[in-house]
Amino acid sequence: GASTAMFSVVDAVLLKPLPYPEPERLVTVVEADGGHRWGVSAGNFVDWKRLSTAFEALTAQAQSTAPVIMGEVPERWDGYLVSADHFNVYGVKALLGRTFLPGEDQPGAERVLVISHALWQTRFGGEASILNRRLVVAGEPHRIVGVLPPGSFDRDQGVYWKPLIFTPAQLSRESMWLVVVGRLRAGVSLAQARDEMLRVTAGLEAVNPYWKKGWRAAVDPADRDLAGDRLRQMIWVTAGVVAMVLLIACSNIGNLLLARGAARRKEMAVRAALGAGRGRLIGQLVGESLALCTLGGAAGVALAYVLVRAARPLLARTLPPTAEVDMDPRVLLFAVAVI
Secondary structure (H helix, E strand, C coil), X not given: CHHHHHHHHHHHHHHCCCCCCCHHHEEEEEEEECCEEECEEXXXXXXXHHHXXXXXEEEEEEEEEEEEXXXXXXXXXXXXXXXXXXXXXXXXXXXEECCCCCCCCCCCCCCEEEECHHHXXXXXXXXXHHCCCEEEEXXXXXXXEEECCCCHHHHCCCCEEEEXXXXXXXXXXXXXXXXXXXXXCCCCCHHHHXXXXXXXXXXXXXXXXXXXXXXXXXXXXXXXXXXXXXXXHHHHHHHHHHHHHHHHXXXXXXXXXXXXXXXXXXXXXXXXXXXXXHHHHHHHHHHHXXXXXXXXXXXXXXXXXXXXXXXXXXXXXXXXXXXXXXCCHHHHHHHHHHC
16 A cells, blocks of 8 residues: 555656656756756846747746735735746647737736636636636736646646746846746757757856856756656655565565465365365465455555545645646556555
């Protein structure tokens, strides 16, 4: 049960591909200073987007919490400020309405919102008339233009997305507050993207040579960056500990079965003397072992289901939002293999 529950975490975080079209083309881009990795400044993001050719689309995002006025009492919603092509990077289409249009993240554009499927269902009752409804977010009226489909974005911390419009003061290179994700162009490899971003970074050193000297842009697969090296290491170590406990349990059970078999030698001799053949005796022992395996496996799967359900609230705060820990057929197949 513990091994199956742990494998559900390993599978969700480390083995399954990201729940987006062509996830192998999704990468994260960060500013790196030696072995340290940081966010991305707005000034660098704008230059990267202008100078790079390896990406089909490049998006920046930042978390946001804002007061929202729907009725008489203001509420506080968690959301994201994102580039206009944010959903093009992830390959996500709107279930209702549309996502952002090019230019809606530029100064002077109309204030628009895209909301999550969960918010649409819980706060607006799934009304189709939600489109074009206006909400006052952070003191400014915004028009709802789209509702996302149910899926990975519903497991995220945000319930709304609004265009990220940089002010002149934000277009600096000192404050590294953005998360940048890109989609590689078809046919462009990760190594090619890394080489290009090294050239772009080297060219940008002339903009502010003192502060950016020795810095570079690091490009990594998005699934690795979402989990993080520390979380991945922690999961593998925990899985290894659980596997060792499983091996100890298997060894103990094997010893018990051997001791039970030794105690039944007289019984087997009597059965053989009464005419039971070798195949009949082996079939009896195999049947008993299969019965034990079936009962133990069923109890283990039931225990794993309880453990996963109980730990899901804690895992939701610890694991990446794209990791859906559940007892799916892959996990059940692992349980059968362990049995």
